[in-house]
Amino acid sequence: MTRRSVTCAVLLLMGAVAGCKRHPASSSALKPTAVGAAIVESSGGKQVGPTGMELADPLVVQVNDDQGNALTGALVEFHGPAGVRFRTAAVLTDSNGQATTAVTLGAITGRYQLSATTPGKTQVFTLPVVETALGYQQELGFIVADKYCSRCHDPESSAERVSNYDNLEVKPHPFNDGTTLNKMSDADLTAIIQHGGPALNRSALMPPYGNTLSAPDVAAIVAYIRAVAVPPYQSAGTFYEQK
Numbered sequence: 001m002t003r004r005s006v007t008c009a010v011l012l013l014m015g016a017v018a019g020c021k022r023h024p025a026s027s028s029a030l031k032p033t034a035v036g037a038a039i040v041e042s043s044g045g046k047q048v049g050p051t052g053m054e055l056a057d058p059l060v061v062q063v064n065d066d067q068g069n070a071l072t073g074a075l076v077e078f079h080g081p082a083g084v085r086f087r088t089a090a091v092l093t094d095s096n097g098q099a100t101t102a103v104t105l106g107a108i109t110g111r112y113q114l115s116a117t118t119p120g121k122t123q124v125f126t127l128p129v130v131e132t133a134l135g136y137q138q139e140l141g142f143i144v145a146d147k148y149c150s151r152c153h154d155p156e157s158s159a160e161r162v163s164n165y166d167n168l169e170v171k172p173h174p175f176n177d178g179t180t181l182n183k184m185s186d187a188d189l190t191a192i193i194q195h196g197g198p199a200l201n202r203s204a205l206m207p208p209y210g211n212t213l214s215a216p217d218v219a220a221i222v223a224y225i226r227a228v229a230v231p232p233y234q235s236a237g238t239f240y241e242q243k
């Protein structure tokens with residue numbers, strides 16, 4: 001066992017113990033004052049984080065009335081497969097119509113299908129949310145790609161990084177663009193990363209990283225690209241889908 005997986009196991013154990021001590025937030029304790037007509041995502045979906053750890057951003061959903069206005073006091077419940085934990089699994093929407101929780105993904109690498117529900121007058125409204133848990137190698141790939149690649153491959157700028165995407169004459173694809181990247185073999189991904197665009201008759205705007213990154217780092221990036229592909233990358237053994 002690596003030190004990291006021991007840490008994860010310990011964290012999981014602590015989480016499990018904490019989960020036992022605390023009564024699961026039960027919706028019966030909450031007194032909703034409103035009934036919604038729709039539930040929509042505000043933020044926190046499509047996150048990528050290490051297995052068994054709390055995701056960096058909270059999951060925020062909003063309940064609206066039938067006019068599309070945010071509704072205060074509506075009940076929201078969060079659901080997920082075994083291994084997923086929510087800091088609060090049932091919550092009433094606040095004055096902005098929003099319900100917020102923190103999500104901890106399970107110990108198994110893969111995509112987690114979560115949902116947030118709110119009871120309506122005649123039906124329960126459900127919002128599907130997908131989060132991705134990365135294993136050790138994939139997470140390493142995420143960290144390396146974030147450092148070396150995202151300034152060109154991620155069209156969005158962040159607080160730490162101004163995107164170079166708009167300046168590029170040939171546009172690279174975001175690493176979760178499965179429609180494009182699933183068609184490339186592992187060998188082709190490795191070749192273009194190590195030797196640059198011209199290795200695959202592509203633009204030299206894609207630089208070579210063979211001297212900068214080790215072979216294991218490149219393999220980690222490929223594993224990361226496979227893990228976050230939307231639609232999912234289909235290949236037995238490299239993609240595990242949480243049922």
Ligand code: HEC
Binds near residue numbers: 197207221
């Ligand atoms: C300076 C900008 C820049 C950086 C930094 C960069 N790329 Fe690219 N990349 C490109 C461009 C431009 C293309 C498109 C080339 C083409 O289609 O002709 C590309 C294409 C690719 C492709 C082929 C799929 C696609 O998006 O079209 C892969 C895979 C890729 N890059 C991986 C990486 C990895 C991994 C890193 C970091 C180690 C990286 N790139 C860093 C600009 C960049």
